Amino acid sequence: MVRYRRNRIAGATYFFTVTLRDRRSDLLVREIDALRAAWRVAARRIPHVVIAAVVLPDHLHAVIRMTDATSNYPRLWQDIKKGFTRRVVPAGAPSPWQSRYWERTVRDEEELQALVDYVHINPLKHGLVETVAAWPHSSFHRYVARGWLSREWAADRDVAGRWGER
Known part of the structure; x- marks a missing residue:
């Protein structure tokens, strides 16, 4: 079995993509309350700050700053x-998740901003909505409420651009 080497740095910020096995599924948005409940329980065990997140039907993206001394995001x-x-699968049935996830250590503020933008633009890029504000399962709404972004953010941008990449 391959042993993955994860870059674990106390206090570091990471970008994650976590997916379902069935990429045609809508389980994550259909069972959004179960996902939120599971995340709340996990957060009590593994301290972290969610900088940005979006939940799509079959996968999610998150930018998270780990605040525990061991940066134990695998446990998170x-x-x-x-x-x-x-919460959502009958006992004995297989997990809906892919066994692995993808993570990337955020190196600087420029990359952090690009990744936050990528998270927020993702429902639009996938064609799920006409505007970023129309997708309910996103930290974008928190950014609007705090005055960090306008509700019209990305309305006139080229969404085929290099969001999240350098």
Whole structure:
């Protein structure tokens, strides 16, 4: 078995993509309350700050700053996935999640901003909505409420651009 080497730095910020096995599923948005509940429970065990997040039908993206001394994000995702699975899948049925997830250590403020933008633009890029503000499962709404972004953000931008990439 391949042993993945994860870059774990106390206090670091990471970008994550976590997906379902069935990429045609809408389970995550259909069971959004179960996902939120599982995440709340996991957050009590593994301290972190969600800088940006979006939940799409079959996957989610998150920019998270780990605040525990060990940067134990593998345990965070394990707890979220297990908690969600226990809430929505009958006992004995297989997990809906892909066994792995993708993570990337955020190196600087420029990359952080690009990744936050990528998270927020994602429902628009996937053609799920006409405007970013129309997608309900996104930290974008928190950014609007705090005055950091306008509700019209990205309305006139080229969404085929290099969001999230350098």
